[in-house]
Amino acid sequence: MTTQPSDTAVPQGANARRLLPLAGRTLTLEQHRALHGPPAYQGSAQAVINEVRAAGLTGRGGAGFPTYRKLEAVLNAPGRAVVVANGAEGEPASYKDRTLLYSDPHLVLDGLQLAAEAVQARQAYAYVHPDQRVLRQVREAVADRLRAGIDRVPVTVVEAPPRFIAGQETAVVHRIEGGLALPRYAPVRVTERGIGGAPTLVQNVETLAHLALIARYGAGWFRGAGTPEEPGSLLATVHRPNASPKVIETAAGVALRELLGLDGYPARAVLIGGYHGTWLPADRVADLPLTNAALRAHGASLGAGVLVALPVDSCGLRETARIVSYLAAESAGQCGPCLNGLPRIAHALTALAGPGAHPRERADVSRWAGQVERRGACHHPDGSMRLVRSALTVFEEELWRHEHGTCVAPNSGAFLPLPSPMNPPRTDEDWR
Amino acid sequence: MTTNGTSIAPATRLRLDPTKCSGHGLCAELLGEHIALDEWGYPIIADGDIPAPLLADARRAVTDCPALALRLDRGARR
Numbered sequence: 346m347t348t349q350p351s352d353t354a355v356p357q358g359a360n361a362r363r364l365l366p367l368a369g370r371t372l373t374l375e376q377h378r379a380l381h382g383p384p385a386y387q388g389s390a391q392a393v394i395n396e397v398r399a400a401g402l403t404g405r406g407g408a409g410f411p412t413y414r415k416l417e418a419v420l421n422a423p424g425r426a427v428v429v430a431n432g433a434e435g436e437p438a439s440y441k442d443r444t445l446l447y448s449d450p451h452l453v454l455d456g457l458q459l460a461a462e463a464v465q466a467r468q469a470y471a472y473v474h475p476d477q478r479v480l481r482q483v484r485e486a487v488a489d490r491l492r493a494g495i496d497r498v499p500v501t502v503v504e505a506p507p508r509f510i511a512g513q514e515t516a517v518v519h520r521i522e523g524g525l526a527l528p529r530y531a532p533v534r535v536t537e538r539g540i541g542g543a544p545t546l547v548q549n550v551e552t553l554a555h556l557a558l559i560a561r562y563g564a565g566w567f568r569g570a571g572t573p574e575e576p577g578s579l580l581a582t583v584h585r586p587n588a589s590p591k592v593i594e595t596a597a598g599v600a601l602r603e604l605l606g607l608d609g610y611p612a613r614a615v616l617i618g619g620y621h622g623t624w625l626p627a628d629r630v631a632d633l634p635l636t637n638a639a640l641r642a643h644g645a646s647l648g649a650g651v652l653v654a655l656p657v658d659s660c661g662l663r664e665t666a667r668i669v670s671y672l673a674a675e676s677a678g679q680c681g682p683c684l685n686g687l688p689r690i691a692h693a694l695t696a697l698a699g700p701g702a703h704p705r706e707r708a709d710v711s712r713w714a715g716q717v718e719r720r721g722a723c724h725h726p727d728g729s730m731r732l733v734r735s736a737l738t739v740f741e742e743e744l745w746r747h748e749h750g751t752c753v754a755p756n757s758g759a760f761l762p763l764p765s766p767m768n769p770p771r772t773d774e775d776w777r
Numbered sequence: 778m779t780t781n782g783t784s785i786a787p788a789t790r791l792r793l794d795p796t797k798c799s800g801h802g803l804c805a806e807l808l809g810e811h812i813a814l815d816e817w818g819y820p821i822i823a824d825g826d827i828p829a830p831l832l833a834d835a836r837r838a839v840t841d842c843p844a845l846a847l848r849l850d851r852g853a854r855r
Contacts, residue, residue: 530794680795681819716815722796 362594363570363578364554365448371482374489377451383495384455385560386462390420393463397556399564401576406431406512406549407621407649409637412556415546418536419464422544426464428498429521429540430457430471432483432550433505433512436619437671437762438651441580442550443479444592449554450486454500456553459560461498464546469500470521471550475507506776507764509620509675513723514539514547525776527677528723549649551580571596575636579650586610586656590762595635602631605654613655613754614739616761618648620668621728624661624735627654644735653761660754662698662743664761665736669694672729674769677776683726686717690733700750707744710737789827790850791835793820797846804838804847811835 366380387393398413419426430453434442446453457469473483480502487500503521505511511526518539520526539545548556555577559567568576575597584590585606595604602608605615612627623645633639637646655661673687690713693706714733717726737744746752770776791811800818810831813821827835827849839847 528796530796532792681798681800681817682795682815685817685819713816716821720795720819720821722794 363558364445364452364551364580365592365594367448371447372449372451374451374486374493377449381452381455381557381561384458384557386459386497387560390463390465393459393556393560394420396559396564397463400555400559400567401564401574402552402555402559402567403575404549405551405555405579405649407618409646412548412552415536415548416460416463418534419466419544419546422537424543425468426466426544426546427540428457428460428464428466428469428546429517429548430454430460430469430550430553431512431517431547432471432473432479433517433526434474434649435505435507435509435511436621436649436651437509437764438584438590438619438653439582439649440590441582441592441650443474443476445551445554445580446473447479447482450483451490452554452557453550454483454486454490454496455557455560456548456550456555457500458496458498459556460546460548460553464544466546467498468543469498470540471500471502472505472512472517472521473502475504480504508770508776509672510677510723510725511776513725515723517547518545520777525773527679527776528721528725530722572598572636574638579647581635581647581650581652584651584653584761586612586654597634597636599635601633601635601652604635605630605652607631607654610654611657613657613659614661616651616653616655616732617645619651620672620761621724621731622646622648622651622735623731624665624739626739656756656760658754658756659758659760660698660743660752660756661736661740662694662747662752663754663757664759665732665740666691666694666698667759667763668761669729669733671763671767672725672732674767676725677723677770680721680726682717682720686713687726687729689713690717690729694733694736697744697747700747700752702744702748704748707737789832789835790825791822791827791838792848792850793822794846794848795819797844798842799844799846801843803841803843807838807841808834812838 394413394416402412403409432442432446490496506526513528514535515529515531516526535545570578578596581593614624615630670691673691676683678684693710696702696706714730718730802818805812805814811823
């Protein structure tokens with residue numbers, strides 16, 4: 346490769362590409378080090394945590410929890426901690442974690458080392474999406490670092506199964522322990538008792554990449570992008586009409602109208618936060634800034650950064666029915682309400698998405714939704730119902746039309762990406 | 778794990794491990810005042826502490842659950 350990242354200035358400012366300076370190519374260890382230098386160890390656990398706190402970094406895996414508080418919880422829990430870079434990215438509409446791991450695996454691995462410093466861990470894992478190209482890059486990066494002797498804590502790479510919920514914290518712990526990537530009912534948080542009973546930090550790979558840059562360039566630099574309340578850049582996977590999905594490095598505060606190209610291609614509706622996310626009417630989203638504060642006021646949250654502008658010629662009900670069928674198939678089948686409720690809801694939604702559905706199906710879906718929410722060991726039923734309930738609201742007019750045998754969307758093709766073929770897990774092997 | 782060891786009678790809550798529960802429904806028979814069943818026979822546990830008069834029945838629900846999915850928690854949440 347002829348690229349010379351050393352010629353590239355350290356990315357600065359609000360519009361800079363911080364995480365993906367050379368998207369599409371993989372930075373070698375030399376190139377990465379020429380750009381960012383070695384991992385910027387801070388000298389003590391508290392020093393890392395203080396910088397992360399000053400930066401205002403929040404988790405980029407979906408929950409948006411303040412990172413310093415998680416670091417503190419793991420540091421203060423009794424026992425020697427373990428750290429995990431979570432790159433499972435089970436969400437089929439999200440590509441950002443894979444893109445980051447492929448483009449600059451060393452940035453994530455630097456962050457993993459710093460996270461280990463922050464919680465005084467001596468063991469680290471990289472839990473990675475089963476895309477073989479990505480896995481290969483991560484494995485090679487880990488080997489290169491071992492040869493160069495730059496890591497203080499050894500890193501083991503573990504392949505995640507291609508399941509929607511494989512990145513759920515307890516599933517990650519279970520899989521790394523050698524078990525199946527199934528969520529567990531956990532009365533005690535993994536920050537206290539995770540892998541082998543050790544306090545465990547499970548942190549999204551993008552969060553770790555930010556952590557590496559914060560340690561290197563400081564909290565003030567990090568706050569040069571985004572808003573004071575939601576600082577830093579963020580990776581989003583954007584799906585727009587007439588374009589292939591794109592991973593974009595952006596920041597809180599940008600206009601959703603621009604990010605989603607709503608002026609160029611009007612949308613039927615917008616899906617915020619992926620398949621556990623929320624449908625919103627396109628005209629309501631158009632004037633909002635990309636901030637969790639603004640989205641929350643409309644019942645949505647950015648989650649792991651999946652944004653979808655559904656084309657006007659697509660049917661929101663059909664898209665939702667397809668996704669919920671997928672989500673039902675992705676249930677681990679461990680908890681009765683999820684096992685029984687999700688397939689029934691998916692079936693009813695499929696009927697509602699067809700012509701001449703009976704209004705009773707709508708009532709069924711609402712009632713069943715209430716019976717699965719907050720009743721699982723993980724949030725799969727809750728997130729799935731968030732999507733379902735928002736669809737029933739946003740596509741209310743379509744529901745009425747479908748019940749009367751018509752649909753406004755001429756395009757019967759599918760827009761939202763799903764794994765093909767959809768293989769619901771049937772045996773233990775599907776969870777390894 | 779969750780006992781707080783205070784001498785004052787602690788609040789008592791029923792906790793369900795939904796991954797263990799297989800919907801036998803025995804708990805709802807023993808403790809109908811506090812547990813209902815959903816359409817598929819799985820327990821919906823009422824919010825809040827178990828009232829003292831129901832404690833004996835709650836303990837039976839815990840010990841008799843064929844899946845050992847129930848637990849009585851004393852003390853604060855978690």
